[in-house]
Amino acid sequence: MLTLTRSESSATGQIDRRFHLHSQTNLHRHQQQGPLVIARGDGIYVIDEQGQEYIEGMSGLWCASLGFSNQRLVEAAHHQFNVLPYYHTFNHRVSEVTARLAERVAVLSDMPEAKVFFACSGSEANDSMVKMAWAYHRARGNPQKRKVIAHQKGFHGSTVMGATLSGLPNMHAAFGLPLDGVIRIECPHHYRNGLPEESEVEFRDRLIADLQRRIESEGAENIAAFISEPIMGAGGVIVPPTGYFAAVQALLKRHDILMLSDEIICGFGRTGRWFGHQNMGFTPDMKACAKSLSAGYQPISCAVVSGSVYEVLELQSQQLNGFGHGFTYSGHPVAAAVALEALDIYQEMGLPAHNLGMGKVLHEALSPLLEHPLIGEVRGIGLLAGLELVADKNTRAFFPASLAIGAQVELAARKQGLIVRNMGDSIALAPPFIITPEQIQAMVERLTAALNDVYQSIGQRP
Ligand SMILES: Cc1ncc(COP(=O)(O)O)c(C=O)c1O
Numbered sequence: 001m002l003t004l005t006r007s008e009s010s011a012t013g014q015i016d017r018r019f020h021l022h023s024q025t026n027l028h029r030h031q032q033q034g035p036l037v038i039a040r041g042d043g044i045y046v047i048d049e050q051g052q053e054y055i056e057g058m059s060g061l062w063c064a065s066l067g068f069s070n071q072r073l074v075e076a077a078h079h080q081f082n083v084l085p086y087y088h089t090f091n092h093r094v095s096e097v098t099a100r101l102a103e104r105v106a107v108l109s110d111m112p113e114a115k116v117f118f119a120c121s122g123s124e125a126n127d128s129m130v131k132m133a134w135a136y137h138r139a140r141g142n143p144q145k146r147k148v149i150a151h152q153k154g155f156h157g158s159t160v161m162g163a164t165l166s167g168l169p170n171m172h173a174a175f176g177l178p179l180d181g182v183i184r185i186e187c188p189h190h191y192r193n194g195l196p197e198e199s200e201v202e203f204r205d206r207l208i209a210d211l212q213r214r215i216e217s218e219g220a221e222n223i224a225a226f227i228s229e230p231i232m233g234a235g236g237v238i239v240p241p242t243g244y245f246a247a248v249q250a251l252l253k254r255h256d257i258l259m260l261s262d263e264i265i266c267g268f269g270r271t272g273r274w275f276g277h278q279n280m281g282f283t284p285d286m287k288a289c290a291k292s293l294s295a296g297y298q299p300i301s302c303a304v305v306s307g308s309v310y311e312v313l314e315l316q317s318q319q320l321n322g323f324g325h326g327f328t329y330s331g332h333p334v335a336a337a338v339a340l341e342a343l344d345i346y347q348e349m350g351l352p353a354h355n356l357g358m359g360k361v362l363h364e365a366l367s368p369l370l371e372h373p374l375i376g377e378v379r380g381i382g383l384l385a386g387l388e389l390v391a392d393k394n395t396r397a398f399f400p401a402s403l404a405i406g407a408q409v410e411l412a413a414r415k416q417g418l419i420v421r422n423m424g425d426s427i428a429l430a431p432p433f434i435i436t437p438e439q440i441q442a443m444v445e446r447l448t449a450a451l452n453d454v455y456q457s458i459g460q461r462p
């Protein structure tokens with residue numbers, strides 16, 4: 001098996017192991033292998049403390065959409081630090097840039113009469129949507145409407161509610177989660193969950209019929225909302241069947257259940273549209289955005305609320321004398337200034353059409369990998385791609401978990417100078433929007449070399 005010992009002896013590595021409790025990391029293994037210390041960034045590349053350069057094929061965590069050295073974003077932050085480094089949004093206060101960002105996001109949002117609530121992380125934006133869904137139904141005389149429908153393999157964050165909504169067992173095991181109140185439904189992944197001989201359309205229709213039955217058995221009067229990513233990122237970049245979300249939306253409407261779109265990965269152009277729900281043919285009642293909103297340069301997120309939901313919240317807050325929700329750093333002016341600049345740059349780059357074009361280049365470059373003996377499926381939209389590693393292409397059998405094949409590919413890719421992410425046996429790519437066609441070719445070549453290395457290391461030759 002391939003191993004990497006790169007940072008073990010560095011001073012930063014030692015400090016990190018001694019003092020830093022990492023996010024989403026095997027803490028015990030970390031004590032043995034230490035961190036990959038990234039020292040600096042340059043365009044689509046990051047450079048580690050030993051000077052090794054990597055193509056950042058994941059934009060960090062699907063977020064550094066303008067790469068790692070955009071001076072305009074740096075300047076926007078610098079300027080705002082000088083003008084007003086902090087202000088808040090409680091009790092009718094606002095900074096100028098925050099109001100302007102709300103306008104920009106609302107206008108882009110493709111939701112009628114939208115209003116924008118700011119937070120700092122994707123998890124907070126999702127939590128905020130759930131609280132607002134509860135508030136909406138309470139205000140309309142349905143306080144028992146509390147449950148939320150969410151997919152297996154969906155990922156919605158690490159806060160108590162974010163993890164509860166997530167359909168990934170590793171988010172739950174240590175913590176006695178999920179909390180009660182989630183209606184978990186099948187992951188809409190035809191390749192994995194379709195029955196033998198079942199077409200994608202039949203699969204979709206079966207899931208919709210199941211959802212209808214589930215709503216009836218749980219009682220629509222107990223259900224507040226449905227949440228989904230348009231394309232499920234951390235679950236393995238899963239693209240639901242055509243027409244799936246439109247059928248879901250029709251069902252939800254009949255039962256007065258709000259539709260929440262988690263656009264934290266998809267939002268702001270990654271899919272070749274401004275938002276993933278536009279690719280998928282539905283208009284949510286609320287959507288959560290983060291990541292590309294500030295190109296990852298500042299921690300900022302938002303929940304965009306449709307006018308019809310907002311009206312109810314406004315009336316309720318008049319009755320209760322306040323909207324009892326919000327964060328110290330909601331609408332932080334430096335984050336807002338950076339986000340405004342990022343949106344300017346996206347528009348100057350010709351997004352979202354630019355990403356549609358680059359997405360075509362990416363998927364054309366990846367499609368030959370379908371012939372690779374390790375790859376069962378290549379999927380995705382725009383600058384978002386997933387590859388499924390299989391032991392047998394015909395039966396779609398998984399590799400034994402003990403082989404950790406996905407982690408092996410991730411490590412082999414790093415040795416080739418490419419950062420990808422493995423989620424179990426799926427490999428994700430979500431490169432910065434600034435990637436060029438030549439850099440896409442280089443990225444795919446490095447990935448192919450990594451797959452070949454792993455294939456050889458498990459005793460076979462491509
Ligand atoms: C789809 C989705 N939702 C929510 C989150 C949580 O965002 P954060 O880590 O900023 O809380 C993520 C993070 O990757 C995500 O991909």
